[in-house]
Amino acid sequence: MSENGNERIKPKMSLWERLYFPEILRGMSITIRVFFRPKFTRQYPEERWIPPPVFRGRPVLVMEDETGVERCVACGLCARVCPSLAIQVQAAETELDKERYPKLFEINMLRCIFCGFCEEVCPEEAIIMSKEFELTFTNPKDAIYGKDKLLIPASQLKDRLDFLKQYR
Amino acid sequence: MPKVTIEGKTVEVENGTTIIRAAAQAGIEIPHFCWHPGLSVAGNCRMCLVEIEKMPKLAIACATQVSDGMVVHVNSEKAIEARKAVLEFILINHPLDCPICDEAGECNLQDYTYSYGPGHSALEEAKNKKPKRVPLGPNVVYDAERCILCSRCIRVMDEVVKNPTLTFVERGDRVYIDTFPGKELNDPYSMNVIDVCPVGALTNRDYRFKARVWETSSTEGICAGCSRGCNINIWVRNNEILRLTPRFNPEVNSYWMCDNGRLNSFREVNSAERLNSPLVRKDGVLQEAGWDESLAHAADALKPFSKDEIAVFGSAYSSVEDNYILQKFAKQVLGTTNIDFLQHTIEGDQDNLLIRADKTPNSCGAREAGVVSSKGVDSKKIFELIAAGKIKALYVMDDDIAASKEIEELLTKLDVLIVNHWVKTKTTQLADVVFPSATFAEKYGTFVNFLGRVQMFRPAVSTLEQERVPGRFTMSRLDKFGSAFDKWNKGPRRNVRSSWEIISAVGNLLGGKMRYQSAQKVFDEIAQVAPSFKGLSYAKLGDRGALLSRQGSGSIGKKSKEEALVS
Numbered sequence: 001m002s003e004n005g006n007e008r009i010k011p012k013m014s015l016w017e018r019l020y021f022p023e024i025l026r027g028m029s030i031t032i033r034v035f036f037r038p039k040f041t042r043q044y045p046e047e048r049w050i051p052p053p054v055f056r057g058r059p060v061l062v063m064e065d066e067t068g069v070e071r072c073v074a075c076g077l078c079a080r081v082c083p084s085l086a087i088q089v090q091a092a093e094t095e096l097d098k099e100r101y102p103k104l105f106e107i108n109m110l111r112c113i114f115c116g117f118c119e120e121v122c123p124e125e126a127i128i129m130s131k132e133f134e135l136t137f138t139n140p141k142d143a144i145y146g147k148d149k150l151l152i153p154a155s156q157l158k159d160r161l162d163f164l165k166q167y168r
Numbered sequence: 169m170p171k172v173t174i175e176g177k178t179v180e181v182e183n184g185t186t187i188i189r190a191a192a193q194a195g196i197e198i199p200h201f202c203w204h205p206g207l208s209v210a211g212n213c214r215m216c217l218v219e220i221e222k223m224p225k226l227a228i229a230c231a232t233q234v235s236d237g238m239v240v241h242v243n244s245e246k247a248i249e250a251r252k253a254v255l256e257f258i259l260i261n262h263p264l265d266c267p268i269c270d271e272a273g274e275c276n277l278q279d280y281t282y283s284y285g286p287g288h289s290a291l292e293e294a295k296n297k298k299p300k301r302v303p304l305g306p307n308v309v310y311d312a313e314r315c316i317l318c319s320r321c322i323r324v325m326d327e328v329v330k331n332p333t334l335t336f337v338e339r340g341d342r343v344y345i346d347t348f349p350g351k352e353l354n355d356p357y358s359m360n361v362i363d364v365c366p367v368g369a370l371t372n373r374d375y376r377f378k379a380r381v382w383e384t385s386s387t388e389g390i391c392a393g394c395s396r397g398c399n400i401n402i403w404v405r406n407n408e409i410l411r412l413t414p415r416f417n418p419e420v421n422s423y424w425m426c427d428n429g430r431l432n433s434f435r436e437v438n439s440a441e442r443l444n445s446p447l448v449r450k451d452g453v454l455q456e457a458g459w460d461e462s463l464a465h466a467a468d469a470l471k472p473f474s475k476d477e478i479a480v481f482g483s484a485y486s487s488v489e490d491n492y493i494l495q496k497f498a499k500q501v502l503g504t505t506n507i508d509f510l511q512h513t514i515e516g517d518q519d520n521l522l523i524r525a526d527k528t529p530n531s532c533g534a535r536e537a538g539v540v541s542s543k544g545v546d547s548k549k550i551f552e553l554i555a556a557g558k559i560k561a562l563y564v565m566d567d568d569i570a571a572s573k574e575i576e577e578l579l580t581k582l583d584v585l586i587v588n589h590w591v592k593t594k595t596t597q598l599a600d601v602v603f604p605s606a607t608f609a610e611k612y613g614t615f616v617n618f619l620g621r622v623q624m625f626r627p628a629v630s631t632l633e634q635e636r637v638p639g640r641f642t643m644s645r646l647d648k649f650g651s652a653f654d655k656w657n658k659g660p661r662r663n664v665r666s667s668w669e670i671i672s673a674v675g676n677l678l679g680g681k682m683r684y685q686s687a688q689k690v691f692d693e694i695a696q697v698a699p700s701f702k703g704l705s706y707a708k709l710g711d712r713g714a715l716l717s718r719q720g721s722g723s724i725g726k727k728s729k730e731e732a733l734v735s
Contacts (some may be wrong), residue, residue, distance in 0.1 A: 085654065
């Protein structure tokens with residue numbers, strides 16, 4: 001028994017294993033085999049990974065291509081469900097059929113935990129998780145993304161929108 | 169008196185009581201839409217169906233009177249089944265737009281559907297299309313699709329406001345509510361239809377889409393719009409008042425309040441013109457200064473004047489406590505009897521429901537607290553004495569006395585003018601020292617309404633020094649889970665103090681002994697000193713307030729002409 005009360009398990013080794021050298025050779029053979037396999041290390045900044053549609057990157061707002069209007073109706077359910085209180089929405093009235101739109105829509109990307117609840121709760125499929133995961137800031141204020149950074153045309157988000165359709 | 173058993177609870181109620189009221193007395197809520205305690209019985213929503221033993225069919229609780237020995241089941245299988253069916257029926261054409269509906273979060277239909285609804289609909293047909301976003305009047309917008317046709321709004325306009333404006337038009341599933349031809353919903357009480365609407369069909373144009381219900385917290389308060397003193401809830405988000413709604417008080421306003429109070433009485437609290445720091449005149453210009461500095465400055469400025477050279481104005485806008493401290497300051501510290509306050513009445517702007525001609529919330533309280541002219545020196549006389557150069561220093565609390573050009577010119581004659589106010593006014597601009605004071609939504613205090621009812625209010629908006637009181641406001645989600653560093657917690661916290669604090673501090677610098685820890689302590693002293701407040705305390709005022717005792721100074725108690733009009 002060790003100090004913390006857990007039983008320490010000593011592996012029982014066979015004679016062959018206890019001989020030591022054969023095991024070293026076995027290990028080396030694995031290393032040498034892998035050495036000649038094709039490389040899968042990515043030269044990251046030059047070589048980029050494009051995530052699959054299931055990936056949850058930063059949340060974005062969907063903008064309709066034809067009209068350039070956001071789908072969002074500023075219902076605030078994303079802000080309501082957000083476990084880290086990262087989203088702030090301020091609604092206002094619009095002449096459009098949808099009656100209301102977000103005058104202000106801000107996500108604090110330092111708070112966002114990429115859980116995707118906002119996407120799940122959205123009644124309009126207006127906020128969805130994108131493929132973007134590279135978020136760097138030099139100032140906490142830069143981490144608050146407004147509508148200028150959040151609005152993305154629907155055509156650029158086709159992968160995720162198609163993916164979500166399977167689960168509607 | 170009939171005894172009735174509701175859900176196993178036996179209550180004895182008055183003859184002729186309906187089941188829904190008897191259930192309320194027994195502490196049981198029966199779901200309802202069209203019934204409203206302040207309105208007549210319509211019985212058209214069928215939501216309150218209950219099972220009554222020995223009756224062949226279910227009966228509506230709102231219109232069925234109790235009889236002796238009646239046994240009522242609210243949650244029996246049959247009653248639950250009926251509620252489900254009624255909800256499914258109401259939801260046939262009700263749009264599923266809760267996310268964009270302002271009522272969501274305080275909607276009866278939403279709550280009941282959650283509690284009792286079937287969770288599905290038997291109908292596959294598309295929902296009815298009806299007029300949306302119809303402006304019924306300057307303050308109310310109507311959405312016919314959301315309307316469940318309970319007729320509460322029609323009955324409010326007919327029965328309470330006594331200005332029939334609304335009616336049903338069309339028939340069957342095409343029914344909607346509209347104004348009579350050529351009429352508009354522009355009554356001074358029109359916005360009560362929004363409060364009674366059990367769904368989001370009638371919305372407040374001023375508050376529309378401003379916030380979701382769960383983002384706001386409400387604090388009980390008193391409307392400062394007129395001397396009625398309607399009981400209100402103050403809805404606040406990010407330290408900003410977003411709307412006011414009436415709160416039930418049978419002695420004052422029942423379930424109602426007027427549009428003017430609802431829309432305008434909180435504007436000054438949110439105003440961009442708010443004073444945010446004491447101001448002291450240096451080299452002819454008002455400049456920001458610290459509290460200690462400006463309090464000392466005010467005390468020094470008042471020192472050289474004899475008691476006959478100083479006058480003091482109380483205010484019917486500030487609380488009983490403020491006025492009491494002011495008169496104590498005047499009489500005990502300054503030794504002057506030149507004290508009065510200004511009335512702000514609009515003759516004729518009064519009716520038999522709520523609106524009073526006296527547009528201040530506390531003229532009665534100011535008088536009772538001792539801000540009364542004596543020896544013939546009233547406000548008019550004070551202005552005359554200023555004109556004659558006999559009064560050289562003036563302290564004005566929470567009021568804009570420079571109502572006219574003449575008075576403005578008079579005030580320039582003064583050697584010293586000290587003003588407390590919450591916003592920039594003509595008076596503050598002429599002042600030598602300005603203290604920023606707290607509004608009715610930022611402090612503890614009491615108002616006395618025109619009937620002599622003492623009502624208490626608490627801070628609904630935090631200031632730099634005064635937090636809201638935990639447990640005295642409903643917690644919004646942001647209050648519960650947010651932190652002080654949240655963006656939505658960065659609303660302006662103003663550097664203001666209650667007038668009684670400011671005045672007692674000035675008084676103490678001039679040798680007075682006015683040391684109070686809180687407004688409550690001031691009120692306790694008033695209850696000891698002033699006969700009309702005898703026996704009252706903050707605890708006794710409660711939710712409904714309490715009447716002044718009739719042995720008071722005489723301004724209360726005698727039925728005035730105005731009062732006779734109302735009763």
